[in-house]
Amino acid sequence: MAKNFLRIAAVYFCIGVIIGITMGIVQDFRLASVHAHFNLLGWVSMALFGLIYHFYPQAADTKLAKTHFWLHNICLPLMQGGLAVMLLTNDEKTLLPLVIVSSLLLVIGVLLFTVNLFRALASSSAKKEQNNSIGA
Template identity: 60%
Template sequence: MAAKFLKIAVVYFVTGVLLGLTMGITQNFSFTSVHAHINLLGWVSLALIGVIYYCYPQAGTTSLAKAHFWLHNLGLPIMQGALFIMLLTGNHSMAGVTIAGSLMLVIGVILFLINIFKNVSDVKDVPFIKNNAM
């Protein structure tokens, strides 16, 4: 799962950068919260999770990791897409969709927490650290 998390993180990175570029060119910064969430919850968080799963492969191969991946990567685009539409149109009828996406993401993050507590015990479990004295 480490590679999947890292690859999707890069997709969010490019998306966030392109949205930021568009806002800068148009001088319309009304989508700043969408831009920030895509960068933080997409690029930064998923890249860190990918690195964690690389360091602790026993955690990255669980059904919890797979469920987290799908909940996070369905919830975030739903949440941010609905928020984007609300900001674009000024119509708040998409608030329920934004909340549904947010809940999916939160449940995924809770599964990540459970997975880490169940499957990560010590820094000595990291494969590339085992061979070096620490």
């Protein structure tokens, strides 16, 4: 899970910076928001998910983590791909619902991640306390 998040994060980094440099070259900044979110939700957030799952492997091995992984990775390309086409074609009627639904599902994924992380942190501090009381 951690490695998959890190691998895909690096791919989003490539997509993000390629959009950035292309905007600069052609001097068309319509996709600034798409560039920002591929970099921030794709590269930065996913790299953090990967590192967190590396340091808390018990959190990586849960149904919540898997559901979060799939929600994030299905919804981010739909949300930002849909937004990119919408910004370039001005076709809000067809694409706005896709952008809204995929954004909401991505937010649900982030909520699942938060619950999962809180649970893992609670169980790791409970284990530490148990070890301390055995050691005492």
